[in-house]
Amino acid sequence: MLAEGQRAEATIDLAALRGNLAALRERVVSADLMAVVKADAYGHGALPCALEALAAGVGWLGVATPEEALALRAAGIAPEQARILCWLWTPGGPWAQALRAGVDISVSGQWALDELLAAVRVTGVPARVHLKADTGLGRNGAQPHDWPDLVDAALRAQAAGLLTVVGLWSHFAAADEPGHPSIQAQQDAFATALAYAERAGVRPEVRHLANSPATLLLPGAHYDLVRTGLAMYGLSPVPQVGAPADFGLRPVMSLRARLALVKQVPGGHGVSYGHHYVTAGETTLGLVPIGYADGVPRHASGTAPVQIAGKWRTVAGRVAMDQFVVDLGGDTPPVGEEVLLFGNGERGEPTAEDWGRACGTISYEIVTRIGARVPRRYLGASGALR
Known part of the structure; x- marks a missing residue:
């Protein structure tokens, strides 16, 4: 969960990292x-x-x-x-x-x-x-x-x-x-x-x-x-062969943000730069305060999934430098509701692999590009972290 007042955060599960290393070591005993x-x-x-x-x-x-x-x-x-x-x-x-x-x-x-x-x-x-x-x-x-x-x-x-x-x-x-x-x-x-x-x-x-x-x-x-x-x-380098779990791996990074605004708009309303997305009818829009300056690919525009209140939504219109919009389909989650961009998939959320496919790239690029202004929070440390 994001701390109160926090815009966005990447959580790093160090216990998952250790588990991945153990799974890999089993494959390379020699x-x-x-x-x-x-x-x-x-x-x-x-x-x-x-x-x-x-x-x-x-x-x-x-x-x-x-x-x-x-x-x-x-x-x-x-x-x-x-x-x-x-x-x-x-x-x-x-x-x-x-x-x-x-x-x-x-x-x-x-x-x-x-x-x-x-x-x-x-x-x-x-x-x-x-x-x-x-x-x-x-x-x-x-x-x-x-x-x-x-x-x-x-x-x-x-x-x-x-x-x-x-x-x-x-x-x-x-x-x-x-x-x-x-x-x-x-x-x-x-x-x-x-x-x-x-x-x-x-x-x-x-x-x-x-x-x-x-x-x-x-x-x-x-x-x-x-x-x-x-x-x-914890990401599969061969997704066409197997998902992370098929190799005993578990994704380490999750990326979250908070809704900064929820508002009702009429049908025919343009969304974000260039109006590449126009609402089909009266609906609600949610503003997610993270953008390509934080490492969210601009190629996610109109394609990439997020999870809000248990439902998958798709980025609506262009990803901007600091924010993007999702069409909430008339739902009205509260401002401050957590937006899960990607995680390990165990709660039904999108994964970095889902984002890679949506953006026409690979999961390597999705996690590597998350920028420095997104704080990292480390979970499950063994005591080595000092």
Whole structure:
């Protein structure tokens, strides 16, 4: 329930988060688990979710940017508590700060290795490096024709005491599309990349390929470590295969607001910008004081569902920056009535997956985009949250 006077709130069920991690761990008994907390833990709050993951026995955290990694270290997560892997670097990045903070660093090309080694020489801190192979995604990672040179250069630096190659990894393009031909092709390409590196003398601590969908569907891709992002937050990365409950998962985030106004209007009345919605007859409208500045997609206009007083309603007209309208069909709930945009679905409410379908996107985007001016309230903490 929203506190009195509160406009909107995202509630984060940390007990559900721990339950999801336990369910995922059951699927990967032969591999370690990485909790991916990039993008503020997919909108759920990086530090609270990281602490709960560590309390649940997870030893690896994954982030995209060095700033995310450094923020976790600055918040008190020490190297002896968790390895933090950071994989999205740009020239001139904070290599030295990351080395001093004990951050594991992904390297995808010679330029990155050169900049990293320059920082190692300045700081005197040897690097922990994960070499990334592009096995077919076409984003980060070394192409097969560049892989031998990158591996050999890293091994020369390792022999000089400048770094240790602790990881070899890649990322799937379509693990969320069972049967896609790229899946087997990438597994084969990764096996080839591993074979070269290991013949050359790399003895990695971890080999990792599996993201959330591969964790759920491709046990042969688990290797030594799986990187769980969306599934950790209780959303299905493969909704065409199964809902969260089918995998033992429970959505962690719920988003609520309050009705700021309820009013009667005549038929033929335009609603919101552009009058893309016009009332069919006399009705009541409810004003929901949350909009695209809070992360409600503008693509939700006229399509996305909410639950008010136990009934599903649809966004009427365009979502504005700070508010949107629903047609209440003549019902007159009181001003201040709770509006449940999405939750875990257990009370019949819409889910983030419902919102993703309505907006022509994926549930990842729905939860990740919820903005900073929506307060987060954490429920079910284990005591790790400090």
